[in-house]
Amino acid sequence: MNQAPAIELRALRKTYKKGRELVHAVNGLDLVVGRGEVFGLLGPNGAGKTTTVEICEGLTAPDAGEVRILGKEWGTGADDDIRARIGVCLQETKFQEHATVEEVLKLFRSCFDDGRTVDDALALVSLQEKRSARQKSLSGGQRQRLAVATALLGDPKLLFLDEPTTGLDPQSRRQLWQVVRDYQSQGGTVLLTTHYMDEAHQLCDRVAIVDRGEVIALGSPAELIRSLGAQHFVVVDLVDADAAPDDASFLSISDVSAVERRDARVECTVASVHTALPAVLEMLERRGVEIDGLSTRHATLEDVFVHLTGRHLREGGAA
Amino acid sequence: MRWRVVKAVARQCFLEFWRSPQAVFWTYGFPIMMAVVLGFAFQSGQAEPVTIGVVDNKVTRANLAKLEDEPLLVVDWLSPADADRALGRGRVALTVRWSARDDREVLRSDPSRPEAMLARLLVERRLRQASGGEVAYVPPAHEVEDRPGSRYIDFLIPGLIGLNLLGAGMWGVGFNLVQMRVGNLLRRIFVTPMKRSEFLAGYLLGRSVLVIPEAFVIMAFGVLLWGVPFRGSLLAALTLIVVGGWVFTAIGCLLACRARTTETIGGLMNAVQLPMWILGGTFFANEGLEGPMRWAAEVMPLTHVNRALRDVMLEPGTLLDVWVPVVALAVTGVACFSLAMRLFRWQ
Structure with a gap:
């Protein structure tokens, strides 16, 4: 029935x-x-x-x-x-x-x-x-x-x-x-x-x-996270925020799809950690930027939520 | 209506009361304290003397010193300004001054104050006696009324029972219901299969059961400590207490059926209770009132609860003697409860 x-x-x-x-x-x-x-x-x-x-x-x-x-x-x-x-x-x-x-x-x-x-x-x-x-x-x-x-x-x-x-x-x-x-x-x-x-x-x-x-x-939850297109983040804490490279430098790395900054912290959205991480480190080293901390994490529903309810989404009328 | 639900709500209402020390004090302790204080204050005996102000000068000292011989008068010798001030503040019931122009005493008082009339009569009597105007007057003998059943405390105890039914019934239901609404408990109950009739009936039952011992405690206290007589039928007293408790809990329920805050219900309760405190015949007989005040007193449930309780306690009243107020009160309770049922909001 x-x-x-x-x-x-x-x-x-x-x-x-x-x-x-x-x-x-x-x-x-x-x-x-x-x-x-x-x-x-x-x-x-x-x-x-x-x-x-x-x-x-x-x-x-x-x-x-x-x-x-x-x-x-x-x-x-x-x-x-x-x-x-x-x-x-x-x-x-x-x-x-x-x-x-x-x-x-x-x-x-x-x-x-x-x-x-x-x-x-x-x-x-x-x-x-x-x-x-x-x-x-x-x-x-x-x-x-x-x-x-x-x-x-x-x-x-x-x-x-x-x-x-x-x-x-x-x-x-x-x-x-x-x-x-x-x-x-x-x-x-x-x-x-x-x-x-x-x-x-x-x-x-x-x-x-x-x-x-x-x-x-x-x-x-898994589908929504997958819908972000990228499921991982590389998080870099710099010694000097003013010495941070611009967004374009990070985005020039093929695996990085987005960059977000908060003070001396840069968070790169990446498709694959194992290929993106060496490329990011190499770019920073080449520019002589000192690193204070480094971590990676999986995307969560929090990221989906921030992504969907953020300014860009509403401006685009995608809701 | 499912009896098991009504019983469960009533039981919880009952338990909640007994476990709250404040509620028990204000329901049992306070009325008994009031009965003790008022009983002592209004014990039968000699009347209290009344204070008058006399404007102090040579003439009044010579002519009015005899007022001090009157045992029911206390004489304050004051300057003209102090005499006016004392009269205005109520410290003296009346002032006496000497008018040189008229060549006689002038009494000044506010006739709406009961002690002013007594003071005036006492002063006039003493002045008349002093001028030889009452040569043939022999004052009658006077007996103090102190027989059980006729004293003020006998009048007061049934009134205090009525007042307690009013307070415990209305506050107990009204205030608690609004607290439950504020704390989301009513919303929570609303989303269960409990019907509003089951909830309200249970709540009223729980409170009504509570008022019976409350009323009998005050009654027993009056009988044992003050010797207040109980001459009528116990069944009639019990019926009156149950019906009185019912009508006031139903009114409390009606007032609380939509109030959203404890401040609102507090204001509503006071607005309904205060006139009944003043005109409901608890502290003085309201049969002497006239015009709109009398009409207002006659529509108050407390008036009829108090009167019927006095009929049962102070006179050999039976259920047959008080069936009219019992039915009228019960019908009023049903009307208030039905209206509360219609208007009641869970949230």
Whole structure:
């Protein structure tokens, strides 16, 4: 039997009034998220990620466009059915100050006719030892895992995580990533928004880069990085920034496709490190430029993001 | 509406209250402290003397020294300027000066102040007696009213119960709901299959259950410490407390149904509570009010909660005696709750 996609958004629009100005938070956005995917929405603050997720969650009504969640539409009598099948973790939720972890879970569990037990939810987020702890004694990471546990109580088919690891320490982030992977391995679908490109790279099967309310790039992290045309960087730190050769000198090397500078640091985008690196070093030596440091790195989603949302792209109207 | 959801919300609301020391103090400690302070302040006994200012000069020293013989008057001898200032600041209830032109005393006071009238009558009586105008007057004997059920503290305790139902019901629900809205908890609940009727009913149930012990603590305190009588039906008292708690929690819910900040709900609560504090018949009987003030007092739920509680505590009132206010209050609660349900916003 063909199942409808987990999320289908067509020509979605949402405009807010901010003072006298109209802000197009979502501007004709199209998106399809398949079942079993971990899908990431990436973008800067104000790009429209949270508005898009809130429309999917039924918290905000769109001005125009189609929204189908697990094949059903909000406002057509299916709202309770959708809510029973999704799990939501908002950017920040303050649970009642004096409630214990277990009590919060029991309260949320009472809403669902079917679902996981409180013990199962505690185990999923590894909070069994904090069962009797009150909110004020929990760390930021534990609170966030509790928020995710409340989202998992109804045994949802689709999980919304809106910047779930913002402000968390690296260990707490990794713990949450594991929760997401476990959930996916059991067949769940996740729509995730994040500022962290490494998080998207680690977790997401596909990502959509959103800017000014539109999807400007879509694909797997590896595909998006490949789309840059070059996947490596040679980074040279010079002793004297004023002695740096001009861009043309770097670009004259056949493997170098772009140059970026910050103070005494020059970053060359290259197709192949093993051929570009000796050529760069040879050019610098020939010109008598002293080197303070040298490193290479792979391209990341961060580079894709900077590349796509940079000035040149918008001026070219390529979005 | 699913009962298990209502019960879970009510339980959490109840637990949240009991674990908050501040909430417990303001709900239980403060009203009892108020009952103690006001009980001591208004114990039956001798009336407090009233202070008057007399403009000090040779004539008044000669003619008005006899005012000091009046036990209910305290006489301050002042310069003309100080007398005016003392009257303006309320330190004296009335001033007396000698008018050479009229060849008699002149009393000056603000008649809207109750103690001014008492001072005037006392001064006039003393001057009349001194001039021999009351030769045949024999003052009647006077008895202090100190029988249980007729003292001010007996009047006050049912009023304090009503006031506590008002405060605990409205603040307990209204303020907490807005806090939950500010902290995104309402949004979070909205995206679950919990219905707003289940959530609000659970919240109101949790608070309504809390107000019963709150009210009985004050009642027991009044009965045990001040000897306030309880002459009516316990069932009627219980019903009134439940219905009173219900109506005020429903009003709190209505006020909080759209407020977005704790400042807004604080202002709304005060705007609704303050008139009831003043006119609701807690500290003085509002049956003596006239015109629009009386109409306002009569539409206030607190007026009817207080009156019915006094009927049940100070008179042998039963449920049959108070069924009209009980029904009216319950209907008001239902109306407020229904309106809150319609207007309620999760975010």
